[in-house]
Amino acid sequence: MARFPFFSRRLMTVALAVGCLSGSVVTETVLTRAHAAAAAPAADTPLTLKVLKVSGNQQISTDAIMAALPYHVGDTVTRNQLDAGIQQVMALYKDKNVGAKFGERERFVGKTIQLYVTIQEMAPNAAPAAAALVVDQINFVGNSKVPTPELQAATKLRPGSPISTEAVTADETAMQAVYKKHNIGSQIQPVATQPNHDNHVVLTYQITETAPKNND
Incomplete structure (x- = not known):
């Protein structure tokens, strides 16, 4: 009788909202999961990790992700241990302030498991633009x-102008050109x-007028 591999899919999301509050960085982590409920091996069943592939990552290298995982191809693992490893990758993304969605696909053949992890990285949150300065008075x-x-x-600057x-400087x-025309020295x-x-903003030009130098 032919044996067909069983596939299980899971989705985990790390949403990182990074802001500034009282000078410190605030990071919020949200985790959601959807588990296939078919007859996959029990979460604590020992299995040989036959395939481990990561795709979709760009902001964090594959080498860094693999280094964060506590298992490698050929190790005996359980599904619980696989989950714990993915949590460590999620922590890596959190430390780097990179939001990401993680998709897992598990394939079971006999006593082996193949793990395919897809990562959809989110664009970095841009810091809010500072409000333009406006002249109220000159x-x-x-x-x-x-x-x-x-x-x-x-x-050229007038009340209401952006500064x-x-x-x-202009x-x-x-x-200074006006003072030069009048042959008067100035410091502005x-x-x-x-x-x-x-x-x-209130803009004040503090002017020190000086007598012109005599040409010998």
Whole structure:
């Protein structure tokens, strides 16, 4: 009489939600299983592991996964021990902050077992983008030789504009050009503060005007 191999399928999912809370990383692990209930060998029946294959992994190497498993082809194992090994692989994924779905297919032939593990890795969770900084107010302090309206006319940042280092530097350069046109030396120090501790900024240009150097 011909003997047909028996297949059993199981699904295990590791869903890793990684966030930042009080400066620490929080990882949540969720496990779900669906076991075939047919006449597979008992969970504690000794079987010879004939085949062990892993597929679908990309972010974690096959060598690293195999190193996490406490058994190898040729070992005598039970289904319980196979489950424990997969748990260790799931722990590896958890340590690496990589979410994954694990699919197991077991094939039984006589006193042997073949284990095929498929892994569907989830895309890494992107950190939320920081809110863009917005200028609420622009102040000019220390200018007496060049009036504020002239400096305002030379700059581009306005209340309500998004602010960046490049934009502030460009406006600082424009103001220095105004002072140069008037043959007045200047030192300009931009200072940005966030009074409400949100993404709204008060920008103050602290200006030190100096007399022009005499050409000998």
